[in-house]
Amino acid sequence: MSSALLEELRARGLIFQIAGEDELAGWLDGGSRTLYCGFDPTADSLHIGSLVPLLMLRRFQLAGHRPLALVGGATGLIGDPSFKAQERQLNTADVVSGWVEKLKRQVSQFIDFEAGENSAEVVNNLDWVAGMDVLTFLRDVGKHFSVNAMIQKESVKQRIEREGSGISYTEFTYMILQSFDFAELNKRYDCTLQLGGSDQWGNITGGIDLTRRLNGNQVFGLTMPLITKADGTKFGKTESGTIWLDAKKTSPYAFYQFWLGCADADAYRFLKYFTFLDVAEIDAIERSDAERQGRPEAQAVLAQEVTRLVHGEAGLSAAQRITESLFSGSIEALSKDDLAQLRQDGLPASSIVRAAFPDTLTQMLTDAGMAASGKQVKDALGRNAVTVNNRPLGWDDNARVDACFDPGEALHSRYYLVRLGKKKYHLFDIE
RNA sequence: GGAGGGGUUCCCGAGUGGCCAAAGGGAUCAGACUGUAAAUCUGACGCGAAAGCUUCGGUGGUUCGAAUCCACCCCCCUCCA
CATH class of the missing domain: 1.10.240.10 (Tyrosyl-Transfer RNA Synthetase)
Structure with a gap:
């Protein structure tokens, strides 16, 4: 009745809600269980918002359980409405399938596929959704869902109640698709636990209900808290x-x-x-x-x-x-190789030929992506917040690009490290 | 199909003929203070070095002058059928 894993997760503040709380600990202690978490392809990469669930899969695997990372090739075509203020733009099937491949690779680095009994696996819900025809879906799956219950879910409530927004039938169906995933994974892999962010609670409990109805099995759900920042701005x-x-x-x-x-x-x-x-x-x-x-x-x-x-x-x-x-x-101490290495390592950098200098610094630094607009560069210059190889520039220098990048001041005769503000650096490689 | 409400600069949200590049807040950027923090204060915040140019769902129109008025169109929401 006491799972060390759950205790650990609780201590880390990683548990928000559990469906089937009374039995989950015992269930996890009773053997190696299969669990899953879904990741929808909404871009060509995951962002740090997905890191908590990814690491969560790993935590479970380290505790002896078997993680499945589901990449939502099907759900990604629909769009999850959960707590979204607006209807989402649909992406084309080609685009989504390209993203699916990228996410598969990305997700794979966090879980172990060579762990014997509890080796991880990556699955794609398109595999079981794509081939299903509408009538089967409506008769075998849809029949188990009560619209009355669905519209009660918090995740879609604001879309239904809020003035000035709405929800399409397509997105409304998302919950059913995700629920079906759980039931299907339960059938195929004996998967009995779904993880997700706290926004996934409605989708997860939907899956638990459907699994019981379709397969007669009791399964569990666990959500992680939304990551917040102390200052209230959005994390990530x-x-x-x-x-x-x-x-x-x-x-x-x-x-x-x-x-x-x-x-x-x-x-x-x-x-x-x-x-x-x-x-x-x-x-x-x-x-x-x-x-x-x-x-x-x-x-x-x-x-x-x-x-x-x-x-x-x-x-x-x-x-x-x-x-x-x-x-x-001190940047003077950097060798030529160091500078080349920094560029290699991801320090923002650009190459430019002296003859192709723009007329103004505002232009040059904006082009390099150091600032969003010339105004920002102007502001920074006016406050002596721009330096080239540690030499501060002023607003007067704006039209004197050549002088700002004086060959005599180059590091190793070609590099100029430009700083804007306290944290933004850009390496110019000038020939 | 009918009736009503709405689409404003990154977001929220004022603005209903000139004083509007458009209040206010948030986010963001820079400065001071610091610890490459937080809080606070200051400045910037459509684009442009500037002259100037381009915005208020779209297209036309009225007017010396429109985000504001008119016509048509597109999209969203609510209720009715």
């Missing part, structure tokens, strides 16, 4: 947008920086959510941070652990190398 977004798991979309350096920059008030909680460090260990860090004046250690540990999980040891050291040289090292 920054100035530069979403933090993706794909290194091509968010470099390991940017990823590392994201975690390094998280608020003190969030850091210890995030350590519990996003790392495999012991709770006791995390508490110890929190205590020692509290006793010490100045900068806490938590963010550094967090950044290190999560970056290693997502980008591996190589990605982590690249991120740390860049961070080290930009924020604590």
Whole structure:
């Protein structure tokens, strides 16, 4: 009646709700169980919002259970309405199937496929949904759902009740499709537990009901809390947008920086959510941070652990190398190889020929992606917040691009490290 | 099919003929303070170095002048049939 795993998860704050709470602990202790969590292809990469469930699958696997990562090739074509304010734009089948392939690979790095008895597996719900005809769906699946019950679900309520929005029949059906996944996985893999974010509660309980009706089996559901930030802003977004798991979309350096920059008030909680460090260990860090004046250690540990999980040891050291040289090292000390390496490692960079210089710095830095508009560059220049190889520039320099990138000041005769504000760096390789 | 309500700059949301590139809030960016924090304060926040140019669902029209008025169209919501 006491599952050590559930206790551990509870201590980490990773459990929001459990369906079948009284029996779940005993069920998990009774043997190796199969569980799943779904990931819908809504982009060509997952973002850090999916990290908690991914790591959750791993936590269960480490505890001896068998994780299935479901990639929603079918559900991704429909769109989950849960707690969404608006109807979503449908993506074409081609696009979605391309994303499915990418997500399959991505999801695979977090779970172990060579674990013997409890080896993980990746499944795609398109495999059992694509071939189903409408009448079978309506008669065999739809018949088990009460619309009265469905419209009571919190996840769609706001769409139904809120003035100025609505929900299409397509999205309304999403819940049924996801429920069917659970029943199908129960039948095919003896899967008895579904994990998901707290927004998935309605879909999960739908699946539990359907599995009982279709297969006569009792199955369980567990949701994780929504990740919140102490300041109330949305987790996982920054100035530069979403933090993706794909290194091509968010470099390991940017990823590392994201975690390094998280608020003190969030850091210890995030350590519990996003790392495999012991709770006791995390508490110890929190205590020692509290006793010490100045900068806490938590963010550094967090950044290190999560970056290693997502980008591996190589990605982590690249991120740390860049961070080290930009924020604590002196850039003059960087060798030519170091600079080339930084660029390789994901430091934003661009190559430009001297003859092709734009007329203004605002143009040049905007083109390089350092700022969203010339206005921002203008503002920064006006406050001496732009430096080239540590030399501050002013608004007067805006039209003097050549002088700003004086050959005599180049690092190794071609590199210029431009900084805008405190944190934004860009390496220009100028010929 | 009928009746009504609505589509404003990233988001929310004012604005109902000139004073509107469009209040206010949020988000975001920069500065000060700091720890590459938080809180706070300051500035910016359609594009453009500037002159200037382009916005208020779309297309036309009225007017010296429109986000605001008119016509038609598209989309969304609510209720009725």
